[in-house]
Amino acid sequence: MDSGSVFASLVQAPEDPILGVTVAYNKDPSPNKLNLGVGAYRTEEGKPLVLDVVRRAEQLLVNDQSRVKEYLPIVGLADFNKLSAKLIFGADSPAIQANRVATVQCLSGTGSLRVGAEFLARHYHQLTIYIPQPTWGNHPKVFTLAGLSVKTYRYYDPATRGLNFQGLLEDLGAATSGAIVLLHACAHNPTGVDPTLEQWEQIRQLMRSKGLLPFFDSAYQGFASGSLDADAQPVRMFVADGGECLAAQSYAKNMGLYGERVGALSIVCKTADVASKVESQLKLVIRPMYSNPPIHGASIVATILKDSKMYDEWTVELKAMADRIISMRKQLFDALSARGTPGDWSHIIKQIGMFTFTGLNGEQVAFMTKEYHIYMTSDGRISMAGLSSKTVPHLADAIHSAVTRMG
Ligand code: IK2
Helix, strand or coil: CCCCCCCCCCCCCCCCCCHHHHHHHHHCCCCCCEECCCCCCECCCCCECCCHHHHHHHHHHHHCCCCCCCCCCCCCCHHHHHHHHHHHHCCCCHHHHCCCEEEEEECHHHHHHHHHHHHHHHHCCCCEEEEEECCCCCHHHHHHHCCCEEEEEECEECCCCEECHHHHHHHHHCCCCCCEEEEECCCCCCCCCCCCHHHHHHHHHHHHHCCCEEEEEECCCCCCCCCHHHHCHHHHHHHHCCCCEEEEEECCCCCCCHHHCCEEEEEECCCHHHHHHHHHHHHHHHHHHHCCCCCHHHHHHHHHHHCHHHHHHHHHHHHHHHHHHHHHHHHHHHHHHHHCCCCCCCHHHHCCCCEEECCCCHHHHHHHHHHHCEECCCCCEEEHHHCCCCCHHHHHHHHHHHHHHHC
């Protein structure tokens, strides 16, 4: 009984649409259950993966007796910040060379987006941010709570299961001049559909001509193509033109550091003087929010990024994760073809990154969960990284059954 509690009038809040899938999965006693909800990498054996290079970096850190547990500065670990900027903007980035980039360590991708949004709400003249339709479910909440006003631009075309490029250009073309635009740097979540480099170039020209401010969300660098440099190309195109932009980076997926909460926010400015002022204001955003960021995850990342041998090892392990996901796409596509499942499933092999946006509707998803114990978000997104050769047939059976019985 909660009567007498000062919180008695509270209503039970719903579970998060993505993380709530894992909560439901954990409660299911079925031995055949499969969690394809949250975007978290699993091995062929269905186990979470800690990269070998991460284990080695941690060992080095533990063995180093000179290391202490003092507070980091408000902006985080200096080495980590420099190396993170290099990772996304490129080692030879003119913006870095000219000290025009302010980088602060934040709590993974989400924290970087939130700090960036709070900064913009305080200091940018336009409070409107355009986000793609659809997008990662947390985006509108992060931006709204930071004080920005969220609008959407067309992105995905359900008919082609590809990019609605015309719609995107029209919506950004009609956007309020100076507005902020959230762009997924690569491996768009949830659709797995990215613009081509030629399309990125058109987006860049349009945005610069209207003075729209790009805010890149880079949660999957290396996961789209398997190459860290190739996946950063869209961001680097925007930096190369000398204009300003923001970028939020996460090491959750590409280094498998999910629970370490390690990421960075960079703001590329026109001059070093402005970048220095921006950094000083970012500190005022961060200090009352969480004071300063945690030390362990950032130390792992810095250890790996500054040692060329460890960096190379990381790229090999990252490519192996990306390749396993690509092979899951092929296996699922082949399994559906073998079953003669009605419909065109070629988008499974065309889409990139961690997710396939299957096109299954909410009813079909609910059926698959009830009858096959397969857990996924109700928008029909499946995390390909949660799949293995052993579980592909079970998923293909479930999709086949859902489509033929509830099509
Ligand atoms: N931005 C995007 C586009 C993301 O996909 C994520 C991670 N989402 O993962 C959960 C899921 O969709 O299944 C983030 C930002 C933030 O990730 P983090 O804060 O873990 O770095």
